[in-house]
Amino acid sequence: MQVLPSTHNSPESAYVINDYPFGRKLRCFKRVWVERTNKGSKKGCFRVMEQTTKREVNYIKDQYETAPVDKPELWNKPKAGRYGLLKILYIDPETGYVERSGLMEFPWNEHILKFNAMFGEYLDEFQKSILQPYLLRAEYALEKENTEKAAS
Numbered sequence: 001m002q003v004l005p006s007t008h009n010s011p012e013s014a015y016v017i018n019d020y021p022f023g024r025k026l027r028c029f030k031r032v033w034v035e036r037t038n039k040g041s042k043k044g045c046f047r048v049m050e051q052t053t054k055r056e057v058n059y060i061k062d063q064y065e066t067a068p069v070d071k072p073e074l075w076n077k078p079k080a081g082r083y084g085l086l087k088i089l090y091i092d093p094e095t096g097y098v099e100r101s102g103l104m105e106f107p108w109n110e111h112i113l114k115f116n117a118m119f120g121e122y123l124d125e126f127q128k129s130i131l132q133p134y135l136l137r138a139e140y141a142l143e144k145e146n147t148e149k150a151a152s
Contacts, residue, residue, distance in 0.1 A: 003122035
């Protein structure tokens with residue numbers, strides 16, 4: 001599994017998919033990134049953002065060797081995902097598609113442990129610092145549950 005680095009955090013540094021379907025016949029450029037909010041009630045939360053090129057660009061897509069990242073007027077409005085505690089992007093080895101995974105704001109212990117088992121080794125230091133307190137809570141709850149089962 002290839003996990004995309006956390007440096008894809010703005011439209012300018014987004015991961016670009018060069019051949020993405022647009023409608024029935026057209027192909028377009030698509031960029032994907034993980035955004036972190038710095039204000040409001042969701043301060044510190046992450047969400048996945050997606051954006052495709054406009055229809056006019058898609059008709060002449062063959063004229064572009066690479067995506068026109070530096071021209072915001074050629075892109076549609078970004079589509080925002082739901083906020084969560086932590087979000088990552090990865091390339092599915094079976095399909096080759098860019099997929100997303102993450103934890104919602106109040107994750108269950110089972111989800112925390114599963115996420116850590118799948119992606120823990122790929123997280124950078126900042127992402128690990130966010131996950132660490134939740135991981136400790138989940139491990140404590142699992143240990144407590146196991147001792148209660150053994151005692152009964």
